[in-house]
Each structure stands twice: as structure tokens, then as C-alpha cells.
Amino acid sequence: MNPQLLGLLHTKFGERITTVSAICSQHAADESWHFPSPPDAVCFPETATEVSELVKLAAQFNTPLIPYGAGTSLEGHIFATEGGITVDLSLMNQVIAINSEDLDCVVQPGIRRKVLNNQLRHEGLFFPVDPGADASLGGMVATRASGTNAVRYGTMKDNVLALTAVMADGAIVHTGTRARKSAAGYDLTRLLVGSEGTLGIITEITLKLYPIPDCQAAARVTFPSIRAAVESAIQVVQFGVAVARMELMDAQGIKAINAYSRMNLPLLPTLFFEFHGSKNMVSEQAGQVKEIVQQQGGSDYSWAINTEDRNQLWHARHTAYYAIIATGKGSRGWTTDVCVPVSKLADCIVQTSQDLESSSMHASIIGHVGDGNFHVIFSVDPDNEVQINEVKHFNERLVERALQMHGTCTGEHGIGLGKKNWLQKEAGAAIELMKAIKHALDPKGVFNPGKVV
Known part of the structure; x- marks a missing residue:
């Protein structure tokens, strides 16, 4: 970790940036078999603005950023293979709005699936995507999660209406709307769903809901x-x-x-x-x-x-x-x-x-x-x-x-570390298009390096 960067981070985040080895070790592995790779530091932002400031500093010092939800992924998605900073989004865990009449809600990425459904139950609603683990919603979006209810209700790509994300230059962008369909431009929401933290850091999610x-x-x-x-x-x-x-x-x-x-x-x-x-x-x-x-x-x-x-x-x-x-x-x-x-x-x-x-x-x-x-x-x-x-x-x-x-x-499960070679075989020449998208959106390779492509 660059000492100058660490000093700037301490000034901005105080105790919410840490290099304590025990905490770094807690963020070194998911549920997969891969050998743990701890980050150099762990940061706990509370707002999209703070995530933006963190991204700008990391980019300035060419320091990797690895988004972290609940650590329940299965293909090595959250391993800090090149060191850097794990961005733990667990403090961004609020339900921002429940729009019962429109059957949607807006949440922060750190909220867990079970907590969300406990709050929705009082409205007679539920969110159906159930990967089994009590994952964070941000992690579920990033890995395009699915699960036991997918045969009836679809996967995360079918149930995310809009996103807010911080891009590699620190810009905070909004993709999609609360409307149930749109023909307006490129589908940037679907581009980020399943991107496994390699294109941006998700800070807000608009989800479809269903009556119980x-x-x-x-x-x-x-x-x-x-x-x-x-x-x-x-x-x-x-x-x-x-x-x-x-x-x-x-x-x-x-x-x-x-x-x-x-x-x-x-x-x-x-x-x-x-x-x-x-x-x-x-x-x-x-x-x-x-x-x-x-x-x-x-x-x-x-x-x-x-x-x-x-x-x-x-x-x-x-x-x-x-x-x-x-x-x-x-x-x-x-x-x-x-x-x-x-x-x-x-x-x-x-x-x-x-x-x-x-x-x-x-x-x-x-x-x-x-x-x-x-x-x-x-x-x-x-x-x-x-x-x-x-x-x-x-x-x-x-x-x-x-x-x-x-x-x-x-x-x-997604690609992460575990299935990169197979993605290349499956995608064929399209893998070059994926690499071009990655380079265009993250030219310095700051976001979750070594994953997917």
C-alpha cells in the first residue's frame, strides 16, 4: 500500500480504513476452494460520494479496488490477487424506498436478502431471487445471481430495473428508471448486472417486487x-x-x-x-x-x-x-x-x-x-x-x-477466477469484445483485476 495513499485515506475515512491483518484476512476468501488472497487494506464507505472519492484516489495511485458484499460467492470473485483495497459495502445497507403501488423498491448494495424480505413482508411483498446464501443484494447483482425461484420469477437480470454505480473516473452514473420497460439507448443496467465488480461499484439498486x-x-x-x-x-x-x-x-x-x-x-x-x-x-x-x-x-x-x-x-x-x-x-x-x-x-x-x-x-x-x-x-x-x-x-x-x-x-456462479478459461472457450471471438468493454470503462484496470477477462 502506497504510504501517501494510505495517509489520504486515513484523513478521509478515519477508522473506516484499516490495514489490520485480521480484518484483511476476513476479506481474503469467499466460499470457494481457492487459496485466500488478502487485500492490503479494507475500506468501509457509507455513501456513493465516499465511494467516488475512494475510486478517484485509487485510480490516482493505480491501486486495485475489490467490491465486497457478504463473502458468499463461489468462484473466487472477491480475492485480492494483486493486493489493493477491498471496498466493504456492508455499511450501505438501507432500504431507501418501497413503492408498494408500483411493486418496486430502492436499496443500497450492502443490505442482505433476508433483511430486505423481512421489511417487505409488512407491505405484503417479497423479493424472490433466492441463491440460498444470505447474500448482499449488491453481490447478487454483481454476480447475476439466480436460485431456487428462478424457474418462476427469473434471475437478477430479470429483476433489476435500475442501478447507480461509481465508474473508474469517479463519476456517479444512473442507469435505467423505475419504468417496467424502455427502448432508450444502450442497456447499461444489464451491462453492469453480472459484471462481477470489474466495470464499476454498484451503490444503489432498484428492484422488482412481487405480492406474497x-x-x-x-x-x-x-x-x-x-x-x-x-x-x-x-x-x-x-x-x-x-x-x-x-x-x-x-x-x-x-x-x-x-x-x-x-x-x-x-x-x-x-x-x-x-x-x-x-x-x-x-x-x-x-x-x-x-x-x-x-x-x-x-x-x-x-x-x-x-x-x-x-x-x-x-x-x-x-x-x-x-x-x-x-x-x-x-x-x-x-x-x-x-x-x-x-x-x-x-x-x-x-x-x-x-x-x-x-x-x-x-x-x-x-x-x-x-x-x-x-x-x-x-x-x-x-x-x-x-x-x-x-x-x-x-x-x-x-x-x-x-x-x-x-x-x-x-x-x-459466475466466472471470477475459477472459470476464466472456460469463458474464453464459450465466448470465442466475443471475448475480445468483453476485453474492449473492460478497457473502455476501466482503462487502468483498477476494478477487481484478474477476474472474468
Whole structure:
């Protein structure tokens, strides 16, 4: 850290700029397996103006800036690979406005997903994008987050109306409006959504909201094989049943959940469903799904209607990541994801499952199968080179398979450090366009260097 820069930062931010090693270490890693890379300092701005002043100073001294939300990302997005300053946005955590009549809200980037929904509940509204982790909304925008509700409500790119961001010259720009559609110029909002902190620092977000459904119900169905489960999911999508969630878990994942969450679910490939709407709509959707799954050998069709039972079911699903990690002693999680056209999903998952059968590692397949997206979660010892190499080889086969099926190397985790090589293969010549955009908006390479491109 340049001493002159550090002195200027202390003058501006006081105790909200720190080089204390313990705090820098806390910001050195996310939930991925990559070896931690701490920043030289951590800054805690409170306003967009302060972020702008920080950016101007960092640019003056060619010092990297790494935006930080909650640290729940999965591909090394927040690692300070070249040192610099982590910009922790956790103090910018307010709901600025809730516009109930227009079904939207304006928030700061540091607010967490669960906190936002707790405040919206009093208005009879909710924000549906649910990546599982209690992520910050700014991080969810930056990584183009998705999750269990995406089959019904879409991902972050579908639910962000407008943004305020600080660009590399310190300019504070506003993209989009609260209008539900626009044909005015380039879509700068979508350019920033999913940019992983490499093009600017997001300081304000306008989000779409939805009424809390009158009726919600969940169901769980087991299958004799993973192919039967996935074929059922495909048919639900192709028949147009408007499920809110449709999640796949293989038998190994169920076993891990049983041990971790003290449950007693059957050790079979399982689909979890949730239905939203009026009582009649939910009943109709559930009946359609039951008819479809029975044709594929689905059985043990059990309902969870009251809130406590539904919350228990989805809590178990959301803790699956940690449940699978717990199957290995002293291990971390290595999770990867791909997304393929839904017609290719069964073949992709079955072939991936066959690869896992020959693996020596603890692993499980979990899928947001309604939109063709699934994850493989390994429990690994990051210091064990043999294990790391085995998982790397598996990941290469998985991503190559997805690309051959006209899919993508990541459906929702993003690129970060972990999938840069695969992005280059997937994008082809378009990677040069991405690099040109990066250079045009961040000519000094200050924002989150070493990520994406």
C-alpha cells in the first residue's frame, strides 16, 4: 500500500480504513476452494460520494479496488490477487424506498436478502431471487445471481430495473428508471448486472417486487433413478406447469442432509416442488405435477402446506452445501455449476452422475432443474493435491460436456477466477469484445483485476 495513499485515506475515512491483518484476512476468501488472497487494506464507505472519492484516489495511485458484499460467492470473485483495497459495502445497507403501488423498491448494495424480505413482508411483498446464501443484494447483482425461484420469477437480470454505480473516473452514473420497460439507448443496467465488480461499484439498486402469494405449498417426490427424476422435471417445464421451485437432489445429497439436518428422507433421487398462487391454482398445479411424476415412477409424494413444514424442507435444501462439506473431515466445498437446454438436461446429469460413481471423492448433484441448471458439490481438502487434481479433471469434463450440448460453463456462479478459461472457450471471438468493454470503462484496470477477462 502506497504510504501517501494510505495517509489520504486515513484523513478521509478515519477508522473506516484499516490495514489490520485480521480484518484483511476476513476479506481474503469467499466460499470457494481457492487459496485466500488478502487485500492490503479494507475500506468501509457509507455513501456513493465516499465511494467516488475512494475510486478517484485509487485510480490516482493505480491501486486495485475489490467490491465486497457478504463473502458468499463461489468462484473466487472477491480475492485480492494483486493486493489493493477491498471496498466493504456492508455499511450501505438501507432500504431507501418501497413503492408498494408500483411493486418496486430502492436499496443500497450492502443490505442482505433476508433483511430486505423481512421489511417487505409488512407491505405484503417479497423479493424472490433466492441463491440460498444470505447474500448482499449488491453481490447478487454483481454476480447475476439466480436460485431456487428462478424457474418462476427469473434471475437478477430479470429483476433489476435500475442501478447507480461509481465508474473508474469517479463519476456517479444512473442507469435505467423505475419504468417496467424502455427502448432508450444502450442497456447499461444489464451491462453492469453480472459484471462481477470489474466495470464499476454498484451503490444503489432498484428492484422488482412481487405480492406474497395467497397460498404456498411444497411437495417432495422420490424416484427409482436420477434419469426418471430429471425426465419428470423436463416434462413439468414442457407442459407449462407454473411451479415456483423445482429442485433435484441425488441420493448422496439426501444422505448428507439427513445427517446434517437430522432428517429421515428416503435415500433416493428426489424432486422438491413449491407452488404459489390462489388455493385453486396451487391445487391445480400440484395435481398436474403429481400426474406427471407418477408416469416416471415417482412415489412417496408428500405435502408440506403449513409454513413451519415448508421452511424446514427448504432450510434442509439450502444447507445442502454445508451438509455435503461435512461428509469429509477438515474439508472445504468445491462447487461448480453448468446450465444446458432443458431437453439436454437428463443426458448431462446422467453422464455426470456416472463420472461421480468412479470418483473417490464425496460429492453430490443438486439442480435448479426447471431452467436446466445444476451444481456438483465436492468435499475436498484444499491442501491435498491429488484431490484437487481429481476435481479439476472432473470439472473439465463437466464443462466440456455442457458446452458440447450448447450450454454454458456457469448458470449462476459466475466466472471470477475459477472459470476464466472456460469463458474464453464459450465466448470465442466475443471475448475480445468483453476485453474492449473492460478497457473502455476501466482503462487502468483498477476494478477487481484478474477476474472474468
